[in-house]
Amino acid sequence: MRRELFDIPEGVIYLDGNSLGALPKHVPARVQEVVREQWGQRLIRSWSEGWWEAPQRIGDRIGRLVGAAPGQVVVGDSTSVNLYKALMGAVKGTTRTEIVLDATSFPTDGYIARSVGELTGLEVRPAHPSSLDLTENTAVVLLNHVDYRTGGILDMVELTAQAHSVGAQVVWDLCHSVGVYPTELDEIGVDFAVGCTYKFLNGGPGAPAFIYVPRERQATFENPLSGWNGHRAPFAMESSYVPDPGIARARVGTPDIISMLTLDAALDVWDEIDMRTHWQHGLSLTSLFRSYVEQMTSLEVITPNTVLRGHQISVRCENAAEVMDKLIARGVIGDHRPPDVLRFGIAPLYIGPDDVKRAAEVLAEVTR
Template sequence: MNADPLAHVRDLFDLDDDVVYLDGNSLGAPPRHVAERVRDVIRHQWGGRLIRSWSEGWWETPERVGDRVGRLVGAAPGQVVVADSTSVNLFKALMAAVRGTDRSEIVVDAGTFPTDGYIARSVAELTGLELRAVDPERLDVSPATAVVLLNHVDYRTGRLLDMAALTAQAHAAGAKVVWDLCHSAGVLPIELDRLGVDLAVGCTYKFLNGGPGSPAFIYVPTHAQADFHQPLTGWTGHEAPFAMTPGYVPDPGVSRARVGTPDIISMLALDAALDVWDGVDLKDVRAKGLALTAHFRSLVEGLPGVEVITPDSPWRGHQVSLRHPDAAVLMERLVERGVIGDHRPPDVLRFGFAPLYNTFEEAERAAAALAALL
């Protein structure tokens, strides 16, 4: 393999060298320094400074950490806020996108991650719009379409969509587009600002390594913030949250996407985890991810009963998905042997490759374990 410009980054993670961890597309590994940073938050910021910490940096944390995430998804400062969960942020985004529309439908990726489909259906029911599922590779947007919801990387197959082309197609039909970046943030260069994306959401506990249940993020471009009217008008989204006035007036900027009190401990754990991205070029991350997945694919293609369902082209995320009739049992046995991927019913094995810490040697160990089982 060529020299790995990211090899040194692995040392920043707390990993067991006896385990091959290929499930970073579900839960990223912890950077070593996060535990000590969280201890400081609990002992000093909370335990020592008590409520004074709110005015010593806590209150602005969602926007500050949002800007750090924004750098990784192509958003200039002031357009990303970290808050709530992906599902909650998606609800905000879709409701804001269809507010006041005279159009009649929401279009959703037919293979979408289930929660996206559930939220989209709830929004359709609440607003009286129709919900139409489509294959995004044959996207059909009509004058009736108010908004299109798309997953940048398919969670099951790893297929990557062309954000530029599909965003342009939706806009040409007068529709807005909301992108779910859960499986692409921290995987490849994303250019939300340059491509004119209307709204985007994503989680931080996968390739961004924020920890289990770490808060999600929402992107609202500067030009759209004045018209971003989301339905969850909580006090922290108010322009003067501590004025405690009876009427709601939204913050003029991206803070209007906030709802309730920030999850400070989780958010500051994410803040610490994002340090591993300092000095990292996403082009290097993307190049290594494509090389890792190509190498692993070359080792597992042709194994008995295995069908590779991840695209054999650059139009993929950083995972390799295999179909096998005994997928659930195979993954259970792989985990017993120290190779951790995951299973998606009924018959899919997923192996996620995080370029910041996964190695080519780990790809070979995983493939050899699978071959031995088969």
């Protein structure tokens, strides 16, 4: 645990890192330096002193955490926008007829998939990951690596192979697994992946998302949002669009530099982290919390009791919103999802065994 690196209020047990990560202590000073020095003193010169390349440079830092070699991840835009890019890129020119959507997906994934379906004429077919029923009509499969309700993890190796066996592509949403699970995108052969950075990566509210396009797909990847940042020569001001030959083609418009460099600073806490060890630490903490909840309460834990789970424990509870309000008033901050799920995100960087024990004790007290 590296709690000393985070600015968490005294007396608070913060179990909502699966919604918004905690603030690393060094980040405010770095942001102040960006504003006062890079913007205030260097002015527009900062664009040629590191700002312009920031989306790819920071993308490489995230790439290390998801098993992607340099030059395959770029940071920018939101998860929803990057999902749109990935799905449109996957179905461009296809003669196939359907997009298969993980029926357990976070809602925005479904909204974006249906928008793509409406624009392209492809049917969007929801299916549970356990029975995708893929055929030669399937153009692309959109899957959430971690179920945002339960914390269960899908088998990326198996499901990617399943899609590829029928000639379909696969897009993975890593929002709840980046900073949690030792994903190996390159090794598995994933076609596209997207994710956010404000949850377990602690990038700050609204921090820019990322998209992964493997090197072998970059030359044929057609970004449906052909903004000037994705051009091969952005400052040539050419009237026709020619995409960058590399991952920069996934860029669109001018990046939000302050948010992006806030994320860059926050990623410092990950520099010495081995993801496999980190994941195992999280498994131990979630197992411990689960055991306390089951011992101290009569509530049903709906998170799978297997190694394929994220750093989250979800509990079914009547009046979940009211119970969570009571927990927060007692200094235990989690969240809830309608109608009856309490979610507790356990970030091993700043949560330890004493925290999960005390959180379970408070949960038992407010539900007694």
